Amino acid sequence: MLPPPGNPEADRVSARWHQVQAALRAAGWDALLVSSPAAVYHLTGVWLEPGERLSAVVVRPAGDPVWVVHALFQQETAAANVAREVWADGEDAAVRLSRYLPASGVVAVDGSWPSRHLLALAAQAPGVTWRCADPLLARLRVCKDADELARLRHASRLADRVLALLRAEVRLGCTERQLAERLTQLWREVGAAGESFPAIVAFGPNAAEPHHEPDDTLLTPGSVVLIDTGGRWQRYVSDITRTWLAGPPIDPEVVRVYQCVLAAQAAGLAAARPGVPLAAVDAAVRAVIDAAGYGPYFTHRTGHGVGLEIHEAPFVAPGMEERLEPGMVFSIEPGVYLPGRFGVRIEDLVVVGEAGAQSLNQAPKSWPEAVLPVINGHAQGSSGQRT
Amino acid sequence: MLPPPGNPEADRVSARWHQVQAALRAAGWDALLVSSPAAVYHLTGVWLEPGERLSAVVVRPAGDPVWVVHALFQQETAAANVAREVWADGEDAAVRLSRYLPASGVVAVDGSWPSRHLLALAAQAPGVTWRCADPLLARLRVCKDADELARLRHASRLADRVLALLRAEVRLGCTERQLAERLTQLWREVGAAGESFPAIVAFGPNAAEPHHEPDDTLLTPGSVVLIDTGGRWQRYVSDITRTWLAGPPIDPEVVRVYQCVLAAQAAGLAAARPGVPLAAVDAAVRAVIDAAGYGPYFTHRTGHGVGLEIHEAPFVAPGMEERLEPGMVFSIEPGVYLPGRFGVRIEDLVVVGEAGAQSLNQAPKSWPEAVLPVINGHAQGSSGQRT
Numbered sequence: 001m002l003p004p005p006g007n008p009e010a011d012r013v014s015a016r017w018h019q020v021q022a023a024l025r026a027a028g029w030d031a032l033l034v035s036s037p038a039a040v041y042h043l044t045g046v047w048l049e050p051g052e053r054l055s056a057v058v059v060r061p062a063g064d065p066v067w068v069v070h071a072l073f074q075q076e077t078a079a080a081n082v083a084r085e086v087w088a089d090g091e092d093a094a095v096r097l098s099r100y101l102p103a104s105g106v107v108a109v110d111g112s113w114p115s116r117h118l119l120a121l122a123a124q125a126p127g128v129t130w131r132c133a134d135p136l137l138a139r140l141r142v143c144k145d146a147d148e149l150a151r152l153r154h155a156s157r158l159a160d161r162v163l164a165l166l167r168a169e170v171r172l173g174c175t176e177r178q179l180a181e182r183l184t185q186l187w188r189e190v191g192a193a194g195e196s197f198p199a200i201v202a203f204g205p206n207a208a209e210p211h212h213e214p215d216d217t218l219l220t221p222g223s224v225v226l227i228d229t230g231g232r233w234q235r236y237v238s239d240i241t242r243t244w245l246a247g248p249p250i251d252p253e254v255v256r257v258y259q260c261v262l263a264a265q266a267a268g269l270a271a272a273r274p275g276v277p278l279a280a281v282d283a284a285v286r287a288v289i290d291a292a293g294y295g296p297y298f299t300h301r302t303g304h305g306v307g308l309e310i311h312e313a314p315f316v317a318p319g320m321e322e323r324l325e326p327g328m329v330f331s332i333e334p335g336v337y338l339p340g341r342f343g344v345r346i347e348d349l350v351v352v353g354e355a356g357a358q359s360l361n362q363a364p365k366s367w368p369e370a371v372l373p374v375i376n377g378h379a380q381g382s383s384g385q386r387t
Numbered sequence: 388m389l390p391p392p393g394n395p396e397a398d399r400v401s402a403r404w405h406q407v408q409a410a411l412r413a414a415g416w417d418a419l420l421v422s423s424p425a426a427v428y429h430l431t432g433v434w435l436e437p438g439e440r441l442s443a444v445v446v447r448p449a450g451d452p453v454w455v456v457h458a459l460f461q462q463e464t465a466a467a468n469v470a471r472e473v474w475a476d477g478e479d480a481a482v483r484l485s486r487y488l489p490a491s492g493v494v495a496v497d498g499s500w501p502s503r504h505l506l507a508l509a510a511q512a513p514g515v516t517w518r519c520a521d522p523l524l525a526r527l528r529v530c531k532d533a534d535e536l537a538r539l540r541h542a543s544r545l546a547d548r549v550l551a552l553l554r555a556e557v558r559l560g561c562t563e564r565q566l567a568e569r570l571t572q573l574w575r576e577v578g579a580a581g582e583s584f585p586a587i588v589a590f591g592p593n594a595a596e597p598h599h600e601p602d603d604t605l606l607t608p609g610s611v612v613l614i615d616t617g618g619r620w621q622r623y624v625s626d627i628t629r630t631w632l633a634g635p636p637i638d639p640e641v642v643r644v645y646q647c648v649l650a651a652q653a654a655g656l657a658a659a660r661p662g663v664p665l666a667a668v669d670a671a672v673r674a675v676i677d678a679a680g681y682g683p684y685f686t687h688r689t690g691h692g693v694g695l696e697i698h699e700a701p702f703v704a705p706g707m708e709e710r711l712e713p714g715m716v717f718s719i720e721p722g723v724y725l726p727g728r729f730g731v732r733i734e735d736l737v738v739v740g741e742a743g744a745q746s747l748n749q750a751p752k753s754w755p756e757a758v759l760p761v762i763n764g765h766a767q768g769s770s771g772q773r774t
Binding site for chain 2: 051052071072073074075076089090111114115116118119120130132134181184188209210211300301311317318319339
């Protein structure tokens with residue numbers, strides 16, 4: 001279909017063009033615009049962050065795809081397995097792109113494409129009906145192949161290693177920001193390409209905010225230490241959360257909440273097997289938390305898929321009727337957040353196999369293990385000085 | 388118009404609601420959806436990254452605005468100066484949002500809003516005509532007020548300091564990645580909130596790729612060292628590029644290219660004054676490079692605005708007929724890229740005043756200063772050992 005490219009990544013992914021064209025024909029659509037860096041990489045072998053400049057790979061039911069891209073990215077996209085149509089400053093990129101579209105019919109666009117490009121293109125192609133391509137694009141990536149699974153497994157092994165290293169370094173009096181900066185270093189030290197998102201580090205009451213940004217809060221004895229972090233390995237990501245205790249908890253309810261969250265996570269893993277709706281995994285998790293009386297404090301969905309992106313299909317949430325299939329990889333991450341007091345979240349990635357789901361993470365999480373031994377000694381030393 | 392909020396940032400920006408409503412009435416639009424983190428912060432005082440979850444502030448020509456936002460962000464958005472309409476997992480956010488829109492008329496959307504939200508909303512509001520709100524939103528932020536200018540000036544002072552510190556540490560044999568990691572630390576050390584984008588560090592031929600990602604390339608004597616970096620200070624960003632030489636250049640053409648780029652930048656600064664079209668600043672820069680015969684190797688626009696975002700209006704590029712006004716802040720960053728050999732880019736931020744433009748950066752850039760003195764000594768030492 002295309003001249004042999006010199007990029008092994010492009011070679012590895014070229015077979016996917018047949019899949020996407022078959023999906024396009026099945027949907028009865030006349031064209032598809034692929035634009036998110038992950039979706040484009042998945043098909044072309046090249047990762048591009050085009051910023052505000054219009055970039056889209058046009059796929060039609062038959063014939064070669066073409067990548068409409070700005071001249072600035074000519075070198076970066078040279079290794080792609082598709083022809084390129086290069087536009088430059090001073091040109092209207094939407095006009096250039098519209099030449100590859102039918103005068104009428106249905107064109108589906110990548111849901112992450114900025115609306116400004118869609119509106120500009122719609123003005124150039126008034127006869128076209130627009131659809132969101134997300135379900136089709138998600139379908140292409142939702143079940144990981146062997147190569148993708150190997151990369152995901154390795155990224156999660158690195159996550160376990162990073163947490164083990166960090167755990168040994170946590171000290172009373174350190175700040176959230178210090179641990180977050182240390183995480184950035186640790187990801188590089190274990191060989192990752194970088195972090196897959198800015199780590200969440202939250203001490204004590206800050207852990208009651210699910211998306212807390214690390215600040216200068218000091219670690220005090222008996223506080224929870226919530227760490228949510230991930231890294232990238234050959235473009236694929238990991239994502240893990242652990243909640244530790246800086247010595248015996250100040251707030252005695254921490255133990256009960258911790259055990260509830262841990263049990264909820266185990267229930268989710270047990271419920272995850274091929275053929276079950278995603279909503280059923282969410283429901284299994286939620287049932288444990290509801291039964292313990294913490295339902296109103298579990299304010300988010302149970303999990304999200306991971307792959308080339310840190311949040312991608314499938315989503316484990318109420319109402320998601322899509323069924324689990326072998327090769328799906330997602331997080332199971334229940335959390336209970338008691339405002340002003342503390343929060344507990346425990347997250348692992350799991351892969352769905354023929355018989356059930358398997359965790360990609362091995363980092364310790366049982367109750368006694370959550371209490372940091374180093375801190376424990378340290379905390380006792382400090383309180384000894386105080387008495 | 389709204390109950391007094393407890394967030395000084397929200398107080399500081401509340402007056403802007405009158406501006407945006409006036410702009411909406413002038414455009415004859417019936418509603419506006421604001422969604423980018425920067426635009427939302429500019430109006431509400433709260434910075435939110437909603438990820439894939441629908442978030443939009445609905446502004447109508449009269450009456451109070453409302454922020455439609457996911458329950459997960461309830462705490463993070465509590466300090467905003469607007470009422471909130473909170474949706475949860477399992478609900479259709481587009482349906483909720485559509486209740487705030489007119490049944491017909493014109494609704495303008497933030498150009499960065501993901502198409503998936505626009506397409507879902509359009510299905511709920513079939514009588515609405517959609518427009519791109521970017522020109523209106525850009526207009527609100529394109530001229531910085533005194534408070535914004537103070538933050539931008541400080542962010543650029545930090546950029547000068549970071550470059551001075553890095554410059555003193557560059558050694559032969561270091562890698563691009565090491566310098567990039569050091570930059571991350573230096574930004575924190577000088578007191579910035581972080582980097583405004585992942586730094587570009589490019590040695591030798593890598594500098595011929597305008598957006599090179601730092602890798603393990605080693606610094607060798609006589610190579611160019613291109614550094615493009617920026618940081619954040621109270622949400623406002625800086626952006627600076629310097630091209631240094633690791634001792635006397637191996638490629639003698641570097642000197643000529645460097646002086647050409649430096650002269651082009653100076654021509655841009657001289658051309659920048661109120662009333663002049665942005666394209667004229669671009670043309671002034673380009674004329675110097677064209678005259679030296681390097682026109683085909685200047686592959687990008689001359690500059691971009693900075694403020695809350697690293698790339699925002701105004702854009703200094705061919706075809707931009709908008710005129711300069713006092714308070715505009717943008718980069719002037721000509722570059723010449725000779726594939727396989729080297730590249731040179733020099734970038735400063737400038738602010739337009741009543742009489743002309745003034746640079747926000749003071750980091751050295753004259754030709755002899757571009758040759759690193761430390762490296763120079765070091766390079767001589769190394770070559771001494773080799774001979």
